[in-house]
Amino acid sequence: MSGLAYQLGETLRSLRKNTAMVVSVVLVTFISLGFVGAAALMQMQVNQMTDDFYDRLEVSVFLCTDESAQSACPTGPVTDGQRSSIEEMLDDGAASQYVESWRHESQQEALENFQESRGDSVRAANVTADDMPESFRLLLEDPEEYPVVTELFAAVPGVESVADQQEILDQIFGILNGLTVVVLIIAAVMILCTVLLVSTTIRLSAFSRRRETSIMRMVGASKSMIRVPFIVEGVVAAVLGSLLACAATWVIAEFLLGQWLSEQVVGIAFIGGADSWIVMPGLVLLAGLLAGLSSWVTVRKYLRV
Structure with a gap:
């Protein structure tokens, strides 16, 4: 127990002595893992949007009108018989096994939807129902089956x-996945900076305490008793930075995505603060592992015991 108390005491003393370097490690770790957390949240949001949009993915079957090109509609506008045949395909025919539900959209309904989406634009005002295509809107059982339909x-x-x-x-x-990759690249660079800064901090700490280390060797202190305080010093600083990154991750998920964006962009399901708890343990674990490994390598290389 006395050995553990000594190691903890040495770690705290070293942290106080190297306050500037420790603060630097905390801040750099916070920034680097903040990028990692943001990338994880972006990917979670993309996955949620993918599932949500695919559940509502529609296939539009546009019917021939008077304005249709001859090459696409050689028989002219759709007839009542042709329209009925399409409805039979959807209800009991070859397409019924792929279609969960369907609805018919007339030219007038298509015009109203177009004008509603475009607002008071000049183009919307000049479009008539004859310019809009009649269609069937299909919601599929499995969105991945759209090529078959x-x-x-x-x-x-x-x-x-x-x-x-x-x-x-x-x-x-x-585009969203590309942004996630960019954020991950920035995070990787920042993590490398964190590892280098942790190593530098441990080296400076070992150099400033070389006399104490020599005395401990002469009185028979074990290698672990000498090395552990340096390793714990790096881990503590990195974990503190990771906790700040966890807080930032929660703020982004709860307020930026869960509240502000969900109010600005209607119709999209955004993740919230609860989802960030999935990311947080990984950030803390990553910080501890990286700092512990870099500290251990530095101690073995520069602290001869």
Whole structure:
């Protein structure tokens, strides 16, 4: 017990003696793991948005109109019989096994939706119902089956084209995933800075206490008794920084995503503060492991016992 008390006392004394360097380690660890936490939150948000959007992913079957190109609609505008055949495909035909639900959108409804989405723009004011396509909106059982549904309706008489939101969503999620990678690269650079700073701090601490270390060797102190306080010093400083990063992660998830963005962007499910608790243990563990490893390597290299 006396050995443990001595090691703790030496660690606290060293932390007080090297306050400036310890504060530097805490701040750099806070910033680096803050980036790691932000990247983890971004990926969690992307995953949640992916699941949410895929659950609402619609396939649009656009029907031929008077304005359709001859190449796409050689038989002219869709007839009542063709429209009924498409409805039969959706209810009891080949497409029914892939479709969870469907709705018909008339040209007038398409115009109203278009004008509502565009507001008071000049283009919306000049568009008429005849300019808008009639369509069937399909919600799929499995969104990944959209290529099969597209193929089923592509050659059906009365159908001008089949479109889905997959390509747009892929572009959005590609951008978000790219931002996550950029944040992770910045975090990796900052973590490297943290490791180097921890090593430098331990080296300076070992150098300033070289006389005490020599005396301890002469009186027969074990290697672990001499080395452990230096290692604990680095771990304590890094863990303190990781706790600040955990707090920042919670603030971002709770207030930026869970409250502010959810009020600004309606229709998207955002993560909240509770989700950040999944990330926090990893940040603390990462800080402890990196600081412990770098401190151990530095002590073995520069502290001869």
